[in-house]
Amino acid sequence: MSDPLVLFMPSGKRGHFPVGTPVLDAARALGVYVESVCGGRATCGRCQVEVQEGRFAKHGIISSNDHISEIGPKELRYAEKRELKPGRRLSCSATIEGDLVIDVPQDVQVNTQTIRKDVDTRVIERNPAVHMCYVEVEEPDMHKPLGDLDRLKSALEKDWGYSNLHVDAHLLPHIQQILRKEKWGVTAAIHHDEETDRPTLIALWPGLKNEAYGIACDIGSTTIAMHLSSLLSGRTLASAGASNPQIRFGEDLMSRVSYVMMNPDGREAMTLAVREAVNSLIDKVCTDEGISRSDILDAVFVGNPIMHHLFLGIDPTELGGAPFALAVSGAVHLKSSDIGLPMNPGTRVYMLPCIAGHVGADAAAATLAEGPHRQDEMMLLVDVGTNAEIVLGNRHRTVAASSPTGPAFEGAEISGGQRAAPGAIERVRIDSQTLEPKFRIIGVEQWSDEPGFAQAASRTGITGICGSAIIEVVAEMYLAGIISEDGVVDGALAARSPRITANGRTFSYLLHEGSPRIAITQNDVRAIQLAKAALYAGVKLLMDKLGIDSVDQIRFAGAFGSFIDPKYAMVLGLIPDCDLENVHAVGNAAGTGARMALLNRDYRREIEETVNRIEKIETALEPKFQEHFVYAMAIPNKVDPFPKLSAAVKLPERSSDGDGGSDGPGDSAPRRRSREERAARRSRG
């Protein structure tokens, strides 16, 4: 008779093991990650598993209660002291007695931890770069004069298989005392990220230390977001965000690069500013959760190339002009003390690789989170800011580029534009018969034509129009026939509606009569056209590279994507044709990717390998970019069909000759090109 078959869920890994094998050993042998700090002493409770009952014909396994050992004295002692949920067993103590299906839960809760609701609740399979290992070290012996540290290393090799350990220098003066404090029982934190690296002893505590934390941080140009996670349970325990204080040196990326170029201490001042902000966020998440900074042992940071460089103390000037050379593109491994972030003296820092000069570690992290490279379907992943970072691909091939969209999508360059804030218009609808608008503002539930709106809106006033509504209002103007596919506001409609008003040689659409008066001018429409054309042209270039006409899935990462309605983005032609139900906003995907890299070192290797494979397209070097740009000025596009969009949304009939209008893109090309060049200059320094 063969050995019992054991199947681990959710990974599905399986193998035969002799009767009496501890479940933990079986998991390890199969490469199933089950945490354990105490090394099989049944004291840490981290190695809990759930034994599935009943028959599992589809796995070919018949499992029953007597296929696992009875609860023994060690488990009983743990259950009495710490609580063990029904059905749960400590895999270090429970042994295999017959065929088994074992669930490895992702929510092993040992210490009481508050779980925040505002956190992405994605469950991330764990295999952190830092492991906690309890050992009992041999006492010194005159017959075998091995040093304290050397006996500690022997114990870590014997119990945990860590041979050839490196030791952080800062520990040397403290090892004697730590070993003697709890009778030679200590918990060692071992950092082992890359397989080719030697594992390193980075921290040491007397007795059993049953918790270790990590932080994942996305350093955006505008906002810095941080998550505090348990490295042992994988749970996110606290999250915090703050404005990037570099804003005082320049609103957008390129003005910050300019600041560095103009000021001898500019780089240093901005590095200090961002590190101080990160330090404050560390304080905040630690205070929120009531933990000590010194219990944070690992940290992952992502950011766009300029944030990445400034955070590392690298001058970003080279990123401001061709050839947009990164100082470092590969993943970066540091100690937190190297970059002035005091946590534990042994805390390690990992930064994801940058993809290219304008496609940063944040885009890499978003890629890791959304995983185009893990699937057969073709995914377009877009993060819109002053530059749009665009990744397109599937498991076979992935390409990436950035497009100089400029700041129009963020409300800059728009006459009534503003950042998303209470009082800003965020949704717009236009009646195609009356041309009358209705809208919603941030902070008010009702639409502007609903009862109670005026009173609710009086608290903040109606202050302007933010990015998401700019997309909507221009798209609605197009759907209502106020603008043509070439983006020209139709002055003839002034006869039908007082909302169409002359403005020199061009016309505007009056969205809100008040203070301030909010109108969409011809220039506003042009700014959106330029921005969306740049984005679309970049996407189209990548589609050309892959030889595809449409994509299967679209993901909007970042704040911009969270607020826009995918339908209007497609009506305007920001993105190519796609089934609308496959277009999703994914929030701070970069932050999620950073958390994945924090909790599982395999994800680090995955994204490093993926970034190596990604083909980088420099839009400035591609002659076709100009052509795509010109066609993309039209709404949704002069040449590309949008069959899936047309099936879902009734689009205006396309005029037979869009070049005829006096303000159409055809004959305004010289002016447009010069604006486009200005935009490119602006965004690339």
Added chain:
Amino acid sequence: MSDPLVLFMPSGKRGHFPVGTPVLDAARALGVYVESVCGGRATCGRCQVEVQEGRFAKHGIISSNDHISEIGPKELRYAEKRELKPGRRLSCSATIEGDLVIDVPQDVQVNTQTIRKDVDTRVIERNPAVHMCYVEVEEPDMHKPLGDLDRLKSALEKDWGYSNLHVDAHLLPHIQQILRKEKWGVTAAIHHDEETDRPTLIALWPGLKNEAYGIACDIGSTTIAMHLSSLLSGRTLASAGASNPQIRFGEDLMSRVSYVMMNPDGREAMTLAVREAVNSLIDKVCTDEGISRSDILDAVFVGNPIMHHLFLGIDPTELGGAPFALAVSGAVHLKSSDIGLPMNPGTRVYMLPCIAGHVGADAAAATLAEGPHRQDEMMLLVDVGTNAEIVLGNRHRTVAASSPTGPAFEGAEISGGQRAAPGAIERVRIDSQTLEPKFRIIGVEQWSDEPGFAQAASRTGITGICGSAIIEVVAEMYLAGIISEDGVVDGALAARSPRITANGRTFSYLLHEGSPRIAITQNDVRAIQLAKAALYAGVKLLMDKLGIDSVDQIRFAGAFGSFIDPKYAMVLGLIPDCDLENVHAVGNAAGTGARMALLNRDYRREIEETVNRIEKIETALEPKFQEHFVYAMAIPNKVDPFPKLSAAVKLPERSSDGDGGSDGPGDSAPRRRSREERAARRSRG
């Protein structure tokens, strides 16, 4: 016809290589270490070799001038610019055209370097842990957006084979600028010590950097000695020494441990003191040679366990009492910045392993220098201080121990004793007929009975007697019959010579009538007997372990050994019987071992492996130690024969019953034991 045979001297490594192979490639393929910084561009001149002419029948090679390529344009250019000695070739450019014998010179001199005479001139085969590698890095390219650092890594992999490089964090902010300064030509310093470690980029310079330095330092309790070496030529360029400023906290090791135990800041103060002294020595050797501290890239330190611990900032208290537990016994790898020694930010530090609680990294270094483990002959290696560190063995087996000799050999506990200094008696002879002495003092050429002595000695006076002379005077007293083999001063001789004077119940020997009056008292003889008995008993214990009765070679390391005459050491019975021509003082063998570990990382592995294999004997735990000690109180020994010594030196006849004397060791055993215990307490805290 087979490929030409190439033989490299002095290693004797040989192999067949196709015609046209560069000599450097052949050397590399055979594991012959030939330096090269420029990577085959014939600009650094480091890869010089000498081509031997003529027939070398014993190697089976016939070599002639046309067996190597003509001097080409690259070599010519180098020779014109930098000088190439006759017969020398650049092995990167010279190619194999027939059978060859190639000398790899150990004195490749590229920059003009003064060579100091006062330095151990031992030639050490080189394979340093730090290599200098010139590369030309690809310029940034928008089509391949690899970062600057990433392209540098590619170049180092392509030209030098360093894959999977680590990068020191401190370099990140500077890489851009360094790469651009000399048109993308840079010299990288790569640290690669242990094979299982990844090589690390630790420093970077624009253009060709054709020099790199290292320091080797022996931190003694009394003296700190430092050598500055070129890592590229292997030459020692400067040496310096200084008193260990810890002396102000305590003269000997155990008083320093006491100081730490009694003073809360004691450890820190002593760590600071020794690091400051080391820093001053670094300044001194750099100033002497006119180099910058930042060009020192590697450093090796050795010291006894207490110096080792204090230097690393480790509390040495545990070393003051049983079980004498080292905090760390294995080799230690650090960055110099970890221990407050600013050199280059990337400078690495290596400390040799300690052998046991009382047998330190200095003893390991001396072992490495003298190499008992490399030979078949049985070598006894002794370093005498307050504790004697003793290593005994050959390639098959090596044992080590320390013996509590106490400070008598250093002149302490001796009535007229003093440290070696001008005016101290350093040599003594006693006429066995007249019992009249003659002596020499430090700083004066003549013996005391020679013309001109009185005048020369008047400059300093005759101030006391130092360690070497204490050995000699007691041995000469024995040889002249003034003391018996039991060490009793023979009062009956007072009738024959006025130099024998009564001193209570015992007698003294008057060595010098003056101010101060210098006499050797019965207590002085007893102190020397105790010290030498401790040393001999330790040695004897190790000989027991190996089952041997005599040794083939004896090496005295350290200052004490440099001044004593081996003959007298053996007459007194400090050391076992041995051919006198095989007993040598080897000076600062620990310093030499440190230099070896600095210049060749293979020596690091060799001594680590050797220290692992060395069997450590704790004398305090060995019952036989007491017995050996009692027998060793007699001169030279109560039970062991000294046939080789007897053949060379006429020893007094041994009395048939040494126990008969009223002051003999037999019946004074209780008193002796209590003194011995006091000595042991004193030296172990």
